[in-house]
Amino acid sequence: MVKVLLNGASGKMGGVLSGLAAAKGVQIVAGVDAKKSTREYPVYPSLWDVKEDFDVLLDFSRADSLYPILDFIKAKDKGAVLCTTGYTKEQVERINEASKVTPIFRSGNMSLGINILTRILKDYTKILYENYDIEIVEKHHNEKIDAPSGTALMLSDAIQQTLDAETNLVFGREGMKKREKTDIGMHSIRGGSIVGDHEVIFAGTGEVIELTHKAISRDVFAAGALEATKYMTGKGPGLYNMDSMLFG
Numbered sequence: 001m002v003k004v005l006l007n008g009a010s011g012k013m014g015g016v017l018s019g020l021a022a023a024k025g026v027q028i029v030a031g032v033d034a035k036k037s038t039r040e041y042p043v044y045p046s047l048w049d050v051k052e053d054f055d056v057l058l059d060f061s062r063a064d065s066l067y068p069i070l071d072f073i074k075a076k077d078k079g080a081v082l083c084t085t086g087y088t089k090e091q092v093e094r095i096n097e098a099s100k101v102t103p104i105f106r107s108g109n110m111s112l113g114i115n116i117l118t119r120i121l122k123d124y125t126k127i128l129y130e131n132y133d134i135e136i137v138e139k140h141h142n143e144k145i146d147a148p149s150g151t152a153l154m155l156s157d158a159i160q161q162t163l164d165a166e167t168n169l170v171f172g173r174e175g176m177k178k179r180e181k182t183d184i185g186m187h188s189i190r191g192g193s194i195v196g197d198h199e200v201i202f203a204g205t206g207e208v209i210e211l212t213h214k215a216i217s218r219d220v221f222a223a224g225a226l227e228a229t230k231y232m233t234g235k236g237p238g239l240y241n242m243d244s245m246l247f248g
């Protein structure tokens with residue numbers, strides 16, 4: 001059974017992960033969170049307080065926790081699964097650099113469905129782009145901090161990397177300006193308890209194609225994250241993601 005150190009153990013996802021871990025063949029041996037919580041494993045205020053041995057660190061916390069995590073896994077010679085979103089360009093560069101010496105798994109979304117949607121976009125965007133305008137709409141609960149979501153950016157990256165043409169992300173719209181062909185619209189909605197909805201719209205002349213993914217429960221993210229911890233066990237240095245886990 002894979003032994004996991006959970007960073008962000010007291011959060012909502014920490015609770016979901018704790019409930020699903022055993023059924024997925026994963027043992028959470030300890031957690032880390034500045035906020036105290038009651039779990040079936042010890043929860044420490046700092047990574048450096050952890051006494052238990054572990055195989056992989058699983059992070060569901062905040063982007064500002066990144067640098068201590070990277071220092072910790074390099075010092076402990078352990079791998080990490082990073083499920084947090086909202087990283088800056090500089091933070092992504094630090095992740096890439098750290099992956100040269102330790103195994104790191106990073107994904108903007110841990111659900112199987114979203115990653116299959118990403119693969120569909122890579123396969124069909126080039127065919128559709130000439131005759132269709134592309135817009136992305138993402139919806140999340142009112143406590144989500146980063147906008148647009150990491151998943152929406154992951155979807156836009158898949159679209160842009162597929163195309164030979166130069167495209168520009170347009171974050172929302174206001175004022176008097178016609179849409180450019182090279183625009184990819186990005187729209188964020190925050191409200192209530194929406195777990196996570198993502199829609200990619202291909203709007204053509206006389207028809208619209210919509211690709212939609214709706215997360216009904218946080219369980220879908222937890223299940224994917226726990227599978228990633230098993231996948232990362234025994235891996236050598238490198239940068240891994242859902243593509244490498246699902247499609248080889």
